Amino acid sequence: MNVVYPVSRRRFFGGVATAVGYLSLKPHLRLWSQGAAPARRSQTTVAEYDAMAKLANNENPYGPPESVLKAMTDAFKYANRYGYPDGGIVDAIAKHHGVPPENVMLGAGSGEILSIACTALLQDDKKVVGVEPSYNVLYQNAAALKADQIKLPLLKDYRQDIPAMIRAVKHNYRDVGFVYLCNPNNPTGRTVSKQEVAQLLDGIPDDVPVLIDEAYHHFVEDPSYATSLPYVLQGRQVIIARTFSKISALAGMRLGYAVAPRELLQRMRPFGTGTINAIVKWGGVAALNDTASQAWVKKVNNELRSKTTAQLHAMGYETIPSECNFFMVHIRKPVQPVIEEFRKKGVLVGRPFPPMLEHLRVSIGTPEEMGRFMTAFREIFPAGKAASGAK
Ligand code: PLP
Secondary structure, eight states, X not given: OOOOOSSOGGGOOHHHHHHHHHHHTOTTOBOOSOSSSHXXXXXXXXXXXXXXXXXXXXXXXXXXXXXXHHHHHHGGGGTTOXXXXXXXXXXXXXXXHTOOGGGEEEESSHHHHHHHHHHHHSTTTOEEEEEESSOHHHHXXXXXXXXXXXXXXXXXXXXXXHHHHHHHHHHTTTTEEEEEEESSOTTXXXXXXXXXXXXXXXXXXXXXXXXXXXXXXXXXXOTTOOOSTHHHHTTOSEEEEEESSSTTOOGGGXXXXXXXXXXXXXXXXXXXXXXXXXXXXXXXXXXXXXXXXXXXXXXXXXXXXXXHHHHHHHTTOOBOOOOSSEEEEEOSSOHHHXXXXXXXXXXXXXXXXXXXXXXXXXXXXXXXXXHHHHHHHHHHSXXXXXXXXXX
């Protein structure tokens, strides 16, 4: 695939370039020990990490577009200010979704929104209801609060079991703090249809909040899917979480938000830290306006996902139909050692997602990175062996 990068990486702002230069002068410097990717926990230098194909964290490999870089570069003069000037980010998000600003709450990434929702809504021994696997950071937040998690299994086709969710909520009514619906779901990439969302909201008591995590909304093509944002305008107890980390390539800059009814946000706001990066607020406004670059990322991502999954199918491996910037392939053997084998070949892939321990999650990187993934896959799973187990 011929890719014309819409962004000039050379025009990266000076401060960041200086920091990168500093790190490259210190090849012994070890990356911090936290983080989801196993490679980061091991002894990997920045230079080694840079050289790897990074298909582990569902990041956008192309970086922010020119318009966003310019907005952030111009905003650097506000690096010494805490909250203002902010580029009008809340108003821009509100306008983008056609809601009043009072229905918008910013977070340092949508991860902060999920964490705040847990703190605010799981008080007094309340439980969260969701599926497993799903975005497990949500459940980690709940666990840190010692809140119970009702994690329901996925259906055979890896979709979320909406009737089971409804039953679990009804069965535990009064004890349920909120329902977590990741749509599309991470790590499977599968969507919940608009009819199923309606079925869920109509099937549970009106006063049970539903947190709908739409982190991967922008990649979806499935016509049966729709954003659940209109429910907020209807005053339903729905919190929509969105992020600038994926389609807008601002993961490291930390910006996300919730759109929800005023009363729900009133419960959540006291737990917000207000520590939103001063620069990314301007980048976020520019990102909302740059629909052309979002369309480009979606197109390239989805084409590359189709191409890679077709190559795996040709080798006899099944993949789960994904609408995201990642997919899962069924490798028919334990995933943990395979992750390590990929790492040795310079390819970082997703962590294990219990109980799907024979599935590998692969983020969509650049065409070059996907080529490296396929080369490594062919080496780790030689053709003759693969065909024998094909279903
Ligand atoms: N929700 C889902 C489903 C995710 O996959 C992620 C990150 O990968 C997040 C939320 C958090 O993203 P961020 O905090 O970068 O906005």
